[in-house]
Amino acid sequence: MQQQADNRTIATAWFLAGLGAVPFVAxxxxAAVSPGFAAAHLGGETAFMGYGAVILSFMGGVRWGAALSPTTGPGAERMILSVAPSLAAWLxxxxxxxxxxxxxxxxxxxQGLWDVASARNGSxxxxxxxxxxxxSAIVAASILLVLLT
Structure with a gap:
């Protein structure tokens, strides 16, 4: 029963992360194909930046939550670092x-590299x-595409 719950959680996380990547890609x-359409109907670069800032802040919040987990040991340093994405996003x-x-x-x-390293070390x-x-690769490619337009 636990394996089924774990598989459902993993599948849900992948689904939601994929949905979260859709606005970046779209x-x-x-912006690359029709900048006028993007500006008029999708909020243009302002919306792109706003969404990116929100999601980067969210990723910092994920790390804050992980730092509170009793299974990962003392988390003060990780809590401090988890605030950096929100501050960078705001800036x-x-x-x-x-x-x-x-x-x-x-x-x-x-943030992606930190998450991958943390998964590799078991935290x-x-x-x-x-x-x-x-x-992270999808989001980075999306940002690069906007940067190059």
Whole structure:
């Protein structure tokens, strides 16, 4: 019964992470193919940056929650580091292009690498590392596409 619950949790996480990547991909593709459409109907780069900031902050919150887990040991340092994505996301909203996009890109790449490393060392589940690697690559590619348009 536990294995079935674990499989359901993993499948749900992959599904939700995939849904969370859809706005990145949709807005990036729209910006590349039809900037006018993207600006008029999807909020343009402002919406892209806003969504990126929200999701990067969310990823920091995931790490905050992991730092509170009694199974991973003392978490004060991890709690401090978990605030960095939110601060970087906020700063990205305040600075001009291309630095705003580069800061978001760096935030997602660093967060993804931290998540993968944590999955490899056992402080996060192995499946989570694979999920984060995949989604981080999709988000990074989306940011790069917007950056190049």
């Amino acid at each position: 807005m990036a593709l729209a 990205a909203l305040l600075i001009d292009r291309p630095w705003s996009l580069l800061l978001l890109l760096a935030g997602f790449v660093l 996060l589940p192995a499946w989570f590392g694979r999920l984060r690697l995949t989604i």
